Amino acid sequence: MIQLDYENIVKSNNNGETYRSIYERLNLPVKFNTFKRAICHYKKTGEKRKLKPTKDVEEIILILDEFTFEEKQEYKTKEEIIQMLKKGCKSTDIGPDPTVVFDMIQDLRANGYCIALQDDMYIIQVNPEKKTQHVFKDWNGCKHIRIGVVSDTHIGNVNNQMSFLHHLYDIYKSLGITDVYHCGDISDGWYPNRSDQIYELHSHGADRQVDYICEHYPKRDGITTHFIIGNHDYTFIRNTGFNIGPAISLRRPDMNYLGINNARVWLTPNCDMELNHPGDGSAYAMSYSLQKYIDSLSGGDKPKILLNGHHHKFLTMFYRNIHAIEVPCTEAQTNFMKSKRLAAHMGGLVLDIYVDEEGTIDRFNVEMIPLYKALTDDY
Numbered sequence: 001m002i003q004l005d006y007e008n009i010v011k012s013n014n015n016g017e018t019y020r021s022i023y024e025r026l027n028l029p030v031k032f033n034t035f036k037r038a039i040c041h042y043k044k045t046g047e048k049r050k051l052k053p054t055k056d057v058e059e060i061i062l063i064l065d066e067f068t069f070e071e072k073q074e075y076k077t078k079e080e081i082i083q084m085l086k087k088g089c090k091s092t093d094i095g096p097d098p099t100v101v102f103d104m105i106q107d108l109r110a111n112g113y114c115i116a117l118q119d120d121m122y123i124i125q126v127n128p129e130k131k132t133q134h135v136f137k138d139w140n141g142c143k144h145i146r147i148g149v150v151s152d153t154h155i156g157n158v159n160n161q162m163s164f165l166h167h168l169y170d171i172y173k174s175l176g177i178t179d180v181y182h183c184g185d186i187s188d189g190w191y192p193n194r195s196d197q198i199y200e201l202h203s204h205g206a207d208r209q210v211d212y213i214c215e216h217y218p219k220r221d222g223i224t225t226h227f228i229i230g231n232h233d234y235t236f237i238r239n240t241g242f243n244i245g246p247a248i249s250l251r252r253p254d255m256n257y258l259g260i261n262n263a264r265v266w267l268t269p270n271c272d273m274e275l276n277h278p279g280d281g282s283a284y285a286m287s288y289s290l291q292k293y294i295d296s297l298s299g300g301d302k303p304k305i306l307l308n309g310h311h312h313k314f315l316t317m318f319y320r321n322i323h324a325i326e327v328p329c330t331e332a333q334t335n336f337m338k339s340k341r342l343a344a345h346m347g348g349l350v351l352d353i354y355v356d357e358e359g360t361i362d363r364f365n366v367e368m369i370p371l372y373k374a375l376t377d378d379y
């Protein structure tokens, strides 16, 4: 039987760490659901349950379903809560115990709903705060770091190139790559103001695009995809307060959500890599946007590597001591891009980063894997 350190777990949770993150950190041989239920039970009653180890720890069930099932009388259902959150509601509107309600809200957040607490009201947000998350990789001192980089897969659009994306992951797998970085616009999203977009989608709406991505995005043993979301993915937040990033991450443990539009990954203590998905349009010259962005970075805060999505272009530039790259896409030119005379560079990248003892870049190599001829209806 397993005895959990209940006090410390609750403390970590109060400090902002999610139950899932605590659960993963402790690496327990029980299901996430069992773990979470025991914690909630402890918070309610003070009783410290011992847990029986289980073999299968893969299953993901959310506490929300449990509570609404077990205590239907006292607590609102998930659907009812989401409806109420659109206008805002108090904890007591959802159910009697604020700690249980808080857990239910945390579940919804883990599912992708952007929920803020304003005064004493929980409310859906369509304009959440965008903070850059810093991620610190465990560097083992190895002087050669090899990663895969993709961007703008625009899954959900009929122009997405799923076969090519899978081909890239086959190459990554064969090269022994364990981490692939995605610079945003994983989905095509939903633009109500672009009336033609609806004809270009094979999956409509957040739920279907998330379902399609979770089912069809390349999954290879030993490879984790780390992704930010871009302006297309962001349309779901703006329209409905739903962020597909956490929703995908929850269902695909090999897909790690890093934040909205920007993230900073420290590959070594002296080598940080920025993932960026800007919101600008295209300029006359291909290099313009990247150059101006680098100009705007303050001296002390420049990354060593900059990976830029959004423009569907491939370009490398060494400027202000930054190894900067416009990352190509895996979506064929759309009618929208055609009408704006925008070319699409399709491809994926392999980066070979050689560092010294202290983790500072010695040599830097970008390999482009191009796709010359797009397939039609490749979904």
Ligand SMILES: [Mn+2]
Pocket: 184, 185, 230, 231, 232, 277, 309, 310, 311
């Ligand atoms: Mn974009």
